[in-house]
Amino acid sequence: MSIIGEExxxxxxxxxxxxxxxxxxxxxxxxxxxxxxVAPGSFHALLGxxxxxxxxxxxxxxxxxxxxxxxxxxxxxxxxxxxxxxAHALGLGMVYQHFTLVPSLxxxxxxxxxxxxxxxxxxxxxxxKALDAFMASMPFRVPLDQPxxxxxxxxxxxxxxxxxxxxxxxxxxxDEPTSVLTPDEADEVLGHVRGLCEKxxxxxxxxxxxxxxxxxFADEVSVLxxxxxxxxxxxxxxxxxxxxxxxxxxxxxxxxxxRTGTAGETVLSVEGVRARDRSGLKEIAIDSLxxxxxxxxxxxxxxxxxxxxxxxxxxxxxxxxxxxxKVEGRxxxxxxxxxxxxxxxxxxxxxxxxxxxxxMSVAENIAFRSFDRKGTGQRFWLDGRAMRDSAAKLVEAxxxxxxxxxxxxxxxxxxxxxxxxxxxxxxxxxxxxVISNPCFGLDFSAVAEIRARIMAARNGGTAVLLMSEDLDxxxxxxxxxxxxxxxxxxxxxxxxxxxxxxxxxHMGGHA
Numbered sequence: 001m002s003i004i005g006e007e008x009x010x011x012x013x014x015x016x017x018x019x020x021x022x023x024x025x026x027x028x029x030x031x032x033x034x035x036x037x038v039a040p041g042s043f044h045a046l047l048g049x050x051x052x053x054x055x056x057x058x059x060x061x062x063x064x065x066x067x068x069x070x071x072x073x074x075x076x077x078x079x080x081x082x083x084x085x086x087a088h089a090l091g092l093g094m095v096y097q098h099f100t101l102v103p104s105l106x107x108x109x110x111x112x113x114x115x116x117x118x119x120x121x122x123x124x125x126x127x128x129k130a131l132d133a134f135m136a137s138m139p140f141r142v143p144l145d146q147p148x149x150x151x152x153x154x155x156x157x158x159x160x161x162x163x164x165x166x167x168x169x170x171x172x173x174x175d176e177p178t179s180v181l182t183p184d185e186a187d188e189v190l191g192h193v194r195g196l197c198e199k200x201x202x203x204x205x206x207x208x209x210x211x212x213x214x215x216x217f218a219d220e221v222s223v224l225x226x227x228x229x230x231x232x233x234x235x236x237x238x239x240x241x242x243x244x245x246x247x248x249x250x251x252x253x254x255x256x257x258x259r260t261g262t263a264g265e266t267v268l269s270v271e272g273v274r275a276r277d278r279s280g281l282k283e284i285a286i287d288s289l290x291x292x293x294x295x296x297x298x299x300x301x302x303x304x305x306x307x308x309x310x311x312x313x314x315x316x317x318x319x320x321x322x323x324x325x326k327v328e329g330r331x332x333x334x335x336x337x338x339x340x341x342x343x344x345x346x347x348x349x350x351x352x353x354x355x356x357x358x359x360m361s362v363a364e365n366i367a368f369r370s371f372d373r374k375g376t377g378q379r380f381w382l383d384g385r386a387m388r389d390s391a392a393k394l395v396e397a398x399x400x401x402x403x404x405x406x407x408x409x410x411x412x413x414x415x416x417x418x419x420x421x422x423x424x425x426x427x428x429x430x431x432x433x434v435i436s437n438p439c440f441g442l443d444f445s446a447v448a449e450i451r452a453r454i455m456a457a458r459n460g461g462t463a464v465l466l467m468s469e470d471l472d473x474x475x476x477x478x479x480x481x482x483x484x485x486x487x488x489x490x491x492x493x494x495x496x497x498x499x500x501x502x503x504x505x506h507m508g509g510h511a
Contacts, residue, residue, distance in 0.1 A: 012040065014040060018060070021067050052227065055207075058205070062094055099157075154182070154189065183471055209447075259479075261461065263479065265292060266290050273323030275312075275319065284488075298475075298477060299474075300471055300482070316334025343432065360408065362412070365420060418439075431462065433465070438468070458479075475498060485506060
């Protein structure tokens with residue numbers, strides 16, 4: 001690490017700026033002449049679609065990448081950051097989207113071992129006194145003696161931020177910090193972080209896709225598009241439509257697709273279903289759940305409350321110990337023959353891992369449901385031309401961006417993998433569509449497109465069961481909303497007029 005100027009930085013929040021930062025990977029320019037200044041004590045939001053350059057920018061700032069050109073300054077002095085240790089020495093820290101804590105260790109142990117000067121023999125009496133003094137000065141409260149595995153998601157996120165403050169970081173990069181939190185937990189965490197900014201103790205650069213949080217907590221916003229700075233300004237001067245326009249280059253945010261039609265007969269019914277959870281120690285218990293034709297039923301819940309297990313029961317990946325699943329009044333066990341006969345389709349979470357063969361081509365993946373159902377009698381060889389012709393039409397119709405139909409589907413971006421799977425699953429008659437976290441981690445334009453496809457299926461008479469940890473998504477799409485907590489349906493309400501605070505309380509088990 002090198003610093004232009006020898007005087008130490010003054011205490012308190014840091015000003016951090018990038019000046020003309022550019023990052024090239026061979027012939028590809030991931031970041032192009034980006035200049036952003038985060039004022040001391042400010043809460044600055046960084047927006048942009050997937051692939052816009054956000055991760056590249058913060059990785060350059062933290063020393064994971066070395067910028068091709070451009071500079072970074074800390075408190076208006078140029079710095080050279082060779083690796084993350086240099087960034088840490090300057091007072092820069094990063095809280096990642098996925099937790100980096102050691103689950104089997106207590107909160108106190110996680111804090112102490114994170115220091116670079118942790119002694120080989122730890123005096124826990126001395127360390128606990130120091131930790132208690134540190135915690136007394138913090139707005140967050142977490143149980144120090146509890147193993148991290150037992151902490152709620154909100155407590156883990158608080159601990160991740162506490163760790164950075166404990167290590168003396170005065171500039172924090174937060175990467176999607178509320179992706180696994182309830183609305184109440186998100187507001188609490190970001191409210192405390194903003195309070196630290198207002199006291200002048202830290203500065204924050206937060207990567208987010210959630211306009212509500214940006215508007216509620218950030219002072220300023222910068223928007224990247226295709227590696228370039230597309231716009232920036234004070235949050236108070238910008239509407240959600242303004243931010244969306246900077247992100248996707250259009251004049252306004254896309255309006256939600258209108259709802260048409262009314263709900264019909266029951267398509268999916270789940271009665272008295274019991275199954276073991278992932279740990280094998282708890283039970284998933286769904287007493288009664290139904291979805292009608294032309295209806296979206298959204299299941300909200302924090303990760304780990306049984307949604308994954310319910311999805312696995314409905315897709316035949318987890319055995320039910322009791323109860324019955326019916327589709328169109330017929331017992332359903334999720335065999336391929338049953339799914340084809342009853343027109344049941346799925347969009348599981350992380351489709352590249354759960355619904356695709358990554359090394360196979362885009363055309364082959366799109367053909368998975370239909371390659372053996374052409375009616376030609378050719379059972380022992382594939383009609384490659386027909387597969388490609390069909391895939392080409394669907395790629396165009398669903399706006400799948402791919403270099404070639406022969407490209408491995410793993411080479412596509414997350415949004416385009418989702419579009420390709422939707423193209424496969426929504427082709428032909430679809431009576432029931434079961435979806436899990438369809439837009440997790442995707443950018444604004446991909447989210448808008450995928451949600452529009454789901455709404456179009458609903459308007460066409462498809463019964464849709466939507467499981468999502470994104471409450472905004474559930475609120476936007478659902479005709480009825482269920483809340484899943486501790487493996488059970490804890491609350492139900494109509495989508496129209498639903499109260500987000502009430503739903504959030506039930507998600508957190510505080511009803």
